[in-house]
Amino acid sequence: MRRDYLSATAGFTLVELLLTQALGLALMSVLVASLSSLYKSIQVSADAAENGETAYFLMDALAQWLSESRRLPLSVDSFAGPVPTLDGGYSAVINDPCETPLRSPFAFSEAGVAVVPAGNLSCLPSPWVDDHSPVLMIERRMLCPEDCADAGFYVAVSDCSPGRAVLAWRSGDGDIGGGDRESGDTRLETCNGKVRLFQLHRMLIYSRDYSRRRGDGVPALMMSRLAPEPESRWLRADMLASGVFDWGLRCASGCDLSENRQAQRSNALLIEFSVKGRYRSTAVERTVPVDIPW
Amino acid sequence: MLIDYLVGAAIAITGMLALLVFGTEIIRLNTEARDRWQARSALADFEGRWQISGDALPLGAVCQQSELNWVIEWCESPAVSLLPDVTAAVDAVAKTVSLSWRGNRNAFEATVSVSRTLMVSNAP
Numbered sequence: 247m248r249r250d251y252l253s254a255t256a257g258f259t260l261v262e263l264l265l266t267q268a269l270g271l272a273l274m275s276v277l278v279a280s281l282s283s284l285y286k287s288i289q290v291s292a293d294a295a296e297n298g299e300t301a302y303f304l305m306d307a308l309a310q311w312l313s314e315s316r317r318l319p320l321s322v323d324s325f326a327g328p329v330p331t332l333d334g335g336y337s338a339v340i341n342d343p344c345e346t347p348l349r350s351p352f353a354f355s356e357a358g359v360a361v362v363p364a365g366n367l368s369c370l371p372s373p374w375v376d377d378h379s380p381v382l383m384i385e386r387r388m389l390c391p392e393d394c395a396d397a398g399f400y401v402a403v404s405d406c407s408p409g410r411a412v413l414a415w416r417s418g419d420g421d422i423g424g425g426d427r428e429s430g431d432t433r434l435e436t437c438n439g440k441v442r443l444f445q446l447h448r449m450l451i452y453s454r455d456y457s458r459r460r461g462d463g464v465p466a467l468m469m470s471r472l473a474p475e476p477e478s479r480w481l482r483a484d485m486l487a488s489g490v491f492d493w494g495l496r497c498a499s500g501c502d503l504s505e506n507r508q509a510q511r512s513n514a515l516l517i518e519f520s521v522k523g524r525y526r527s528t529a530v531e532r533t534v535p536v537d538i539p540w
Numbered sequence: 541m542l543i544d545y546l547v548g549a550a551i552a553i554t555g556m557l558a559l560l561v562f563g564t565e566i567i568r569l570n571t572e573a574r575d576r577w578q579a580r581s582a583l584a585d586f587e588g589r590w591q592i593s594g595d596a597l598p599l600g601a602v603c604q605q606s607e608l609n610w611v612i613e614w615c616e617s618p619a620v621s622l623l624p625d626v627t628a629a630v631d632a633v634a635k636t637v638s639l640s641w642r643g644n645r646n647a648f649e650a651t652v653s654v655s656r657t658l659m660v661s662n663a664p
Contacts, residue, residue, distance in 0.1 A: 258542075270549060277556040284563040291570035302577040309584065499592040514592040529618070530581060533588035 290525045297489075297528040301521040304467065304487050305530050308451070308517060312536045314386040315358040318403055318411060318444060343383040344369035346478050347399045347413060347446050354401060354411050357536040358385030361495045361510045364452055369470070369480045374454045380495040382451040382515075390443040398474035399446040415476045448472040450480070457488035464489055467519070487521060494518045498533050513537040572643065575623060576654060579639045582619035583656035586628075586637050589614055590658070597658070599632045 258266075342350040343362050352358045364370055365377030387401065394400070397418040401411050450470045457466040467490040470483040498514035518531035589610045590597060598606045603615035603626075620626055623641040630637045638655035 266545070273549075273553070277553065281556060281559055281563075284560060284567075288563050288566050288570075291567045291574075295570040295574045298574040298577050302581045305581060306584075514588065531617070531619075532581060532585045533592065535588050535591045 293523040293525045294528065297521045297523040297526060300487050300489075301519070301528045301530045304490075304519075304521075305517065305532050307486070308382070309532065309534045311384050311386060311449070312357075312359060312515070312534050314388060315384050315536060316387065317356050317537060318354040318387060318401065319442070343367060343381075343448075343450065344478060344480070346415070346472065346476070347385065347448065348415060348476075349478070351413060352385050354387075357513070358387060358446075358448075359383070359512070359515070359536045361497070361512070361515070367450070369478070370450065370452060371454075371483075374456060374460070375452055376455065379453050379493065382495055382517075384449050384451065386447040386449070387444045388447065390445055394443060394445050396445070396474065401444045401446060403442045403444070405440045451486070453490060453493035454483075457485065464522075465491055465493070467493060489522045491520050491522050491527070492518065492529070499535075572652065575641065575652065578619050579623060579641070579654040580656070582614075582617070583637055583639060583654065585617070585619065586614055587656065587658055597630060597632070597635075599630050601627060601629050602637075603628045 343360060344350075344367055352360075360383045362381045362383055363377065364372075364375045364379045364381050367381055370381070390400075395418065397416065399413070399415050401413050403411050448471070452468055452470075454466050454468045456462050457464040466488045467486045468483040469486050471481045473479040473481050494517075496516040496518070497510060497512035498516045499512060501510060501512045514533055514535045514537070516531060516533050518529070520527045520529035593608070593610045595608055595610070598608060598611055602611050603620070606612065606615075614620060615628065620628065620639070623639065625642040627640050628637065629640070635658045636655045637658060638653055640651050640653040643650055643652040
């Protein structure tokens with residue numbers, strides 16, 4: 247009777263416990279291995295998603311800026327020729343992208359976009375930029391809804407003298423410098439007709455060989471903007487994205503070289519680059535038309 | 541004793557399975573987000589290629605029918621060809637181009653589609 251009671255209340259045998267523990271451990275090890283693998287996969291997919299988001303968002307931003315550089319709504323025939331430069335010459339393509347719109351103007355009948363080798367630009371920090379790396383120079387032409395009060399470079403296009411644009415620098419309090427390229431007129435309002443005012447913003451987009459500290463080996467895509475001042479001064483560059491490799495700009499249509507072959511203009515650009523993350527990289531390329539008529 | 545052990549094991553296994561399901565969902569969402577970004581960029585690329593091509597807008601299932609070089613190149617570009625079971629179509633009435641692909645990268649999920657309205661004023 248006592249033996250039966252003991253056998254009924256003695257619990258598990260050693261073999262049962264060992265077997266259970268072994269099964270439990272095997273099950274747990276399988277689950278832990280699965281979780282570990284899953285955690286790694288989550289990291290890789292999150293990295294890929296983040297890279298992709300950075301790359302495609304950056305490409306969208308570039309496309310937006312390029313679309314804002316469109317030609318001005320001029321009567322093309324009267325303003326389609328080469329642009330007179332201050333030294334008395336003519337250029338179809340900008341010759342010194344580091345200068346202000348007054349000293350080195352674009353043709354307003356064409357998109358304000360040029361591709362320049364970094365080695366030709368004195369306004370870039372040359373030790374950190376490959377001389378052969380392409381620099382995208384964009385002149386955005388933003389239509390003022392009524393009247394822009396900010397200091398900066400402006401172009402006025404008038405209905406009563408179609409094909410004629412007045413380029414000037416204006417301070418925040420309304421003082422005007424510069425003037426009409428053709429007549430030397432310094433007035434923005436050339437007649438009583440409707441005047442459309444465009445503010446010019448110049449920017450350089452280039453690849454630098456480090457991101458956060460010099461020598462880190464992670465290239466970054468940078469953007470530098472021209473200060474809205476009468477003399478040429480480029481503001482401190484902003485980093486658009488880090489980990490940008492293989493930055494490339496190719497002419498896709500309507501290629502045009504400047505007289506000194508230092509700058510290239512085109513009707514469409516093929517932009518390509520890749521964003522490298524910790525585990526994966528995302529390569530993107532897009533054909534972006536830049537000479538969009540109004 | 542036995543019931544304690546069983547309950548503990550059940551809770552542990554359930555928690556891990558929940559983590560597996562949750563993790564798989566995260567991966568699915570990441571993949572879908574990346575595919576959508578990729579598809580939107582591909583559609584913008586299509587519009588850019590069309591605008592500089594000077595061709596009339598190709599209609600219908602462009603990757604199956606078109607013989608235009610720029611369309612063939614676009615269909616073979618990684619942004620398009622890496623999407624699973626992708627089809628591209630142009631709607632002549634709405635002037636839209638759309639990309640459809642198999643969602644979640646398995647055969648049982650519904651099709652995901654992204655479209656873009658083309659700027660008709662820029663047509664040649």
